Amino acid sequence: MDSLSVNEAAGFPAAAEPAPRRILYVTSEAVPFCKTGGLADVAGSLPQALAAAGNQVAVILPLYQKVKDAFGDKLEFMKYIYVRLAWRSLYCGLFRMEKDGVTWYFVDNEQYFKRPELYGYYDDGERFAYFCRAVVELLPHLDFWPQVIHCNDWQSALVPVYLKDDGVREEGLQGIRTVITVHNIEYQGRYGKETLGDLFGLNAGWLRDGTLEMDGDINLIKGAMLCADAVTAVSPTYAQELKFAYFAHGLESIVSNCSDKLYGVLNGLDMERYNPEEDRTIAATYSAEDLSGKARDKSELQRLLGLREEADTPVIGMVSRLVSHKGLDLVQQSFQALMELPVQMVLVGKGDYKYEEFFRWAQQHYPGRMCAYIGYNEAMSMNVYAGADLFLMPSRSEPCGLSQMIAMRYGTVPIVRETGGLKDTVQPYEAWRDSGNGFTFANYDGADMLSVISQAVELYRGDREAFRRLQLRGMTGDYSWRRSAEEYRRIYDKILG
Incomplete structure (x- = not known):
């Protein structure tokens, strides 16, 4: 009672x-x-x-x-x-x-x-x-x-x-x-x-x-x-x-x-609008109980963007305005080291010319592993949220941020810098007690960012069950208005x- x-x-x-x-x-x-x-x-x-x-x-x-x-x-x-x-x-x-x-x-x-x-x-x-x-x-x-x-x-x-x-x-x-x-x-x-x-x-x-x-x-x-x-x-x-x-x-x-x-x-977050169980803009729907559709979304994302269709290679996604406070200079500084990891990367966004040109260069130098979609397209963005395995937001400042919440809702594990709303919504993974819903770093530093990306990739490749539990904690969080x-x-x- x-x-x-x-x-x-x-x-x-x-x-x-x-x-x-x-x-x-x-x-x-x-x-x-x-x-x-x-x-x-x-x-x-x-x-x-x-x-x-x-x-x-x-x-x-x-x-x-x-x-x-x-x-x-x-x-x-x-x-x-x-x-x-x-x-x-x-x-x-x-x-x-x-x-x-x-x-x-x-x-x-x-x-x-x-x-x-x-x-x-x-x-x-x-x-x-x-x-x-x-x-x-x-x-x-x-x-x-x-x-x-x-x-x-x-x-x-x-x-x-x-x-x-x-x-x-x-x-x-x-x-x-x-x-x-x-x-x-x-x-x-x-x-x-x-x-x-x-x-x-x-x-x-x-x-x-x-x-x-x-x-x-x-x-x-x-x-x-x-x-x-x-x-x-x-x-x-x-x-x-x-x-x-x-x-x-x-x-x-x-x-x-x-x-x-x-x-x-x-x-x-609009929990009805951003719902992988009902979203008809993605290739396959899925839920926290049945993630099989997410694997099909990943395969479709790779096919659409010309990436190698490798089911076991983690895809890192970014959907962002290409401006300095989004932390893109960290990505630039660390990009070649990042590409030495067994990963693929997808970016959707537009903004400052220098960043657009950098990501065009990156795509040319890493064909099949890097794709830059310069522009904003809602359907393509949703394909990234659904099809990527990891979602990168290394922002210098981020008052709130919605992308990390959308990513978690779709079972895509966020990697964020601890600032603003990113710090409030993403709790760092702690293996010893199997907790957290993402990966975080505090210092605005490319080496620190690369370190946590490496940890995320290692978990994805080395302990898929722990990674799945991490996904589920993000998918079942309360982000409602x-x-x-x-x-x-x-x-x-x-x-x-």
């Missing part, structure tokens, strides 16, 4: 369910509507998990052209208003749709959002300042008045600032609590001081008191961190790393000042009092 039924049997009232919270989630991208990075995955999953827990949840994001093209016939027009941004008065349309228990709102302004890409324009500061002002001014027109507004990254960082600014004059805004999640502190929203009034519509006091000023510029993430009631990072380790200059990109003092309201919440949603709910409850 569980604790609730014991209480009821004894005549005590059942424990009350926590009251639902009204949450408005503000984001610049979300799956399935639009995506450039990991923020879209978070925004496409966390709100549904919060709603599934009984909360009233809405998401608001810009109505980009690609969203209108793909979902326009499903959107309901609600109304339009005019938004004030400094000296401008700008049209703002509001559209909505219901999906997966969540209300999705879309802010329409073709001047700012009828463009082929989400970001990368000369006026991005103005575009997202408009979006933040629109969020605040649309609050009376939404289906509910939020208790918590949860913002993400620099694109929505002005929402907590505008709420403070407007709250001096509008009492109704004072009861709203705000959260800012930092997905990658490298992107801060920095602009010249001269933009404060003309672009953002704020008075000089926001600079004089230091809220927005940082190293001679306006820094939007700094302002959001100081104004918000809670600051979250996307993993517990990353939250602690941000207190150090090596990781904080100049904001370590601000992070330390916010330490009493700083939380690290590990991102989750339910766990993350529970942690965010505790944060919301704390700031609401």
